[in-house]
Amino acid sequence: xxxxxxxxxxxxxxxxxxxxxxxxxxxxxxxxxxxxxxxxxxxxxxxxxxxxxxxxxxxxxxxxxxxxxxxxxxxxxxxxxxxxxxxxxxxxxxxxxxxxxxxxxxxxxxxxxxxxxxxxxxxxxxxxxxxxxxxxxxxxxxxxxxxxxxxxxxxxxxxxxxxxxxxxxxxxxxxxxxxxxxxxxxxxxxxxxxxxxxxxxxxxxxxxxxxxxxxxxxxxxxxxxxxxxxxxxxxxxxxxxxxxxxxxxxxxxxxxxxxxxxxxxxxxxxxxxxxxxxxxxxxxxxxxxxxxxxxxxxxxxxxxxxxxxxxxxxxxxxx
Amino acid sequence: xxxxxxxxxxxxxxxxxxxxxxxxxxxxxxxxxxxxxxxxxxxxxxxxxxxxxxxxxxxxxxxxxxxxxxxxxxxxxxxxxxxxxxxxxxxxxxxxxxxxxxxxxxxxxxxxxxxxxxxxxxxxxxxxxxxxxxxxxxxxxxxxxxxxxxxxxxxxxxxxxxxxxxxxxxxxxxxxxxxxxxxxxxxxxxxxxxxxxxxxxxxxxxxxxxxxxxxxxxxxxxxxxxxxxxxxxxxxxxxxxxxxxxxxxxxxxxxxxxxxxxxxxxxxxxxxxxxxxxxxxxxxxxxxxxxxxxxxxxxxxxxxxxxxxxxxxxxxxxxxxxxxxxxxxxxxxxxxxxxxxxxxxxxxxxxxxxxxxxxxxxxxxxxxxxxxxxxxxxxxxxxxxxxxxxxxxxxxxxxxxxxxxxxxxxxxxxxxxxxxxxxxxxxxxxxxxxxxxxxxxxxxxxx
Numbered sequence: 001x002x003x004x005x006x007x008x009x010x011x012x013x014x015x016x017x018x019x020x021x022x023x024x025x026x027x028x029x030x031x032x033x034x035x036x037x038x039x040x041x042x043x044x045x046x047x048x049x050x051x052x053x054x055x056x057x058x059x060x061x062x063x064x065x066x067x068x069x070x071x072x073x074x075x076x077x078x079x080x081x082x083x084x085x086x087x088x089x090x091x092x093x094x095x096x097x098x099x100x101x102x103x104x105x106x107x108x109x110x111x112x113x114x115x116x117x118x119x120x121x122x123x124x125x126x127x128x129x130x131x132x133x134x135x136x137x138x139x140x141x142x143x144x145x146x147x148x149x150x151x152x153x154x155x156x157x158x159x160x161x162x163x164x165x166x167x168x169x170x171x172x173x174x175x176x177x178x179x180x181x182x183x184x185x186x187x188x189x190x191x192x193x194x195x196x197x198x199x200x201x202x203x204x205x206x207x208x209x210x211x212x213x214x215x216x217x218x219x220x221x222x223x224x225x226x227x228x229x230x231x232x233x234x235x236x237x238x239x240x241x242x243x244x245x246x247x248x249x250x251x252x253x254x255x256x257x258x259x260x261x262x263x264x265x266x267x268x269x270x271x272x273x274x275x276x277x278x279x280x281x282x283x284x285x286x287x288x289x290x291x292x293x294x295x296x297x298x299x300x301x302x303x304x305x306x307x308x309x310x311x312x313x314x315x316x317x318x319x
Numbered sequence: 320x321x322x323x324x325x326x327x328x329x330x331x332x333x334x335x336x337x338x339x340x341x342x343x344x345x346x347x348x349x350x351x352x353x354x355x356x357x358x359x360x361x362x363x364x365x366x367x368x369x370x371x372x373x374x375x376x377x378x379x380x381x382x383x384x385x386x387x388x389x390x391x392x393x394x395x396x397x398x399x400x401x402x403x404x405x406x407x408x409x410x411x412x413x414x415x416x417x418x419x420x421x422x423x424x425x426x427x428x429x430x431x432x433x434x435x436x437x438x439x440x441x442x443x444x445x446x447x448x449x450x451x452x453x454x455x456x457x458x459x460x461x462x463x464x465x466x467x468x469x470x471x472x473x474x475x476x477x478x479x480x481x482x483x484x485x486x487x488x489x490x491x492x493x494x495x496x497x498x499x500x501x502x503x504x505x506x507x508x509x510x511x512x513x514x515x516x517x518x519x520x521x522x523x524x525x526x527x528x529x530x531x532x533x534x535x536x537x538x539x540x541x542x543x544x545x546x547x548x549x550x551x552x553x554x555x556x557x558x559x560x561x562x563x564x565x566x567x568x569x570x571x572x573x574x575x576x577x578x579x580x581x582x583x584x585x586x587x588x589x590x591x592x593x594x595x596x597x598x599x600x601x602x603x604x605x606x607x608x609x610x611x612x613x614x615x616x617x618x619x620x621x622x623x624x625x626x627x628x629x630x631x632x633x634x635x636x637x638x639x640x641x642x643x644x645x646x647x648x649x650x651x652x653x654x655x656x657x658x659x660x661x662x663x664x665x666x667x668x669x670x671x672x673x674x675x676x677x678x679x680x681x682x683x684x685x686x687x688x689x690x691x692x693x694x695x696x697x698x699x700x701x702x703x704x705x706x707x708x709x710x711x712x713x714x715x716x717x718x719x720x721x722x723x724x725x726x727x728x729x730x731x732x733x734x735x736x737x738x739x740x741x742x743x744x745x746x747x748x749x750x751x752x753x754x755x756x757x758x759x760x761x762x763x764x765x766x
Contacts, residue, residue, distance in 0.1 A: 067725075067764075068434060068437050068438065068724065068725050069437075069724065069725070069764035069765055070764070071437070071438065071439075153594065153597060154589070169527075172589065172590075172591050174594075175538075175589075175590075175591030175592045175593065175594070175742070176590075176591050176742060177742035177743070177744050261538070263538060263592060263734070263735075263738055264537075264538070264591070264592040264738040264739075264741070264742045265735050265736075265738040265739040265742055265744050265745075266735060267742075267744075277731075280410040280413070280414065281406065281409075281410065281727045281728070281731075282725060282727060282728045282731075283413065283434070283438075283725070
């Protein structure tokens, strides 16, 4: 708004004959209009240095052939992307990542919501429950991974003590190609559900109690209140948590770095770990950059969908 | 609970190292400044990155050696940084080299040599031989030839063997005796290993196995142990030059099939991929009678095990054979001349015969020099611990570790193939054929 007025003012100044006062006024206006840009300049400098510059140079590197065999970068066009498209390992990594997101996100978000409802319903017990659900998120991921690695190790892990006690056959979850990824997913869910509960709890406490009272007076049961009052009113929070959960799952790296290193036979290799390995273990800068660009596009798409959906939800809510 | 200590130990180690580093620096500082002459030139500050690749408190031992070096050299001060596993250390050093900020010296895998040469990151030590450490009688020919195969190329020496190992077969003597076998006659062949494993394996009333016959880990250095099997079956995985590899050969296929049979057909080994880091613990706690692992884990196993520990060659199929493994010292390009000279003095000092012998005693690594194996302390040690001699004897059958251009990638390809077969995702032959194709695709850039 302020900027519009300034522009108008400048136009208006230009139409009158140039005079001493006129010039002075113009300069004042001009300074006023560029001033905000100078104010954000220091902040923008850091964005430029640490976000924009790396993104642009990454995009350029993705078009170059630079690896241990070709230490001097040469132009490769879309060669890296073509190779990526044809690489069975990359396909497998994408499939793993997709499966992992599908396993982790719905369960973690639903559990988070249920935890929040539970905590919200208890006065004094609530504080205790909150601590209980939240503590996994306080632990560093690497510790979480080490603890679970210990739990899941057959022969002497906690899980195997339990299965032995219950007379069940012992199963080495992380050594088996079909159970390694689900085992990682369980750990991720255990860690994150409590975190999402925190957001839902904030959302629940923002729901006007009068609306709920009114619904109850009209004979709505507990689940009807959740379905028809709480979830619709909290829709923006739900969308936000979903997005956060998807991004978190896409960015999983530390868990598998400690627990499986992508094995056995790449069955737990996720995109971020694959990217890391391509660059830092295999020294293939061109390919790693192409994977990064691909990843960036996926993340940007998820975020865009979130903004779009949340925006529509808010507008509907306002109407 | 304490059985999981290898992994916990690593974390504790990292923390402990942080402390010991601080303490170490605190100690060496005053000794340096009270140093007698020292002032004709400024003190050279060296950086040294090293990994820990086997079980045991190795970083404390290295820090102790570095502290002693600093005490005895008034004009050089070395700052040692423990940088995690081999892979972590390589990642860190390669990134630093690319950022034009290499460490002065580092211990990296012997198979990283090709990558480092391709990156033009290291100097051949032939250029440095003129510079002598007073304490050393450095002679490259004093090092075991088997170890130099992964340290030399094109007539030049690029790395100095330091923490080098071979895989060996650990066995539980007590369990052998109980099963009516002669504990002094470990299995010599694949067939004997299966036979002995069957005899010593134990199960409870319900048929649940309580003690396995054998464990062959397949998560850490899978390709490394597997290379041993391939050699024993008749052909090495290495090609004639760094741009060729022999992954898909009849010998390798036979080896992989045999490995798979251990769990599937003979049922003497747990299924799936057995964890590398957990194997020494499993063995020392009696969960398995035979275990393939690095010699580097010997002293940790001896400390933990409550039974007679035997060490044997990897059993043969058509021949004996093992790869060597472990780390070399490398000296980097792009550092000042004074640093290069000082780094060379440091490397000579660290690999001097007496020290090499002590290092081998403390860890279980092979004494890298013939003269180290002749020292009094080594002889006395072998008198007490004859298991340590096995690795040296086995060196006569040793091959260079699987390597080539882009070693880490080639090694991962073999790891994946072995894991794919062990987890039933591919037939062994198919897995190795696919691996060969992938490797050829990578190596074609170098042919």
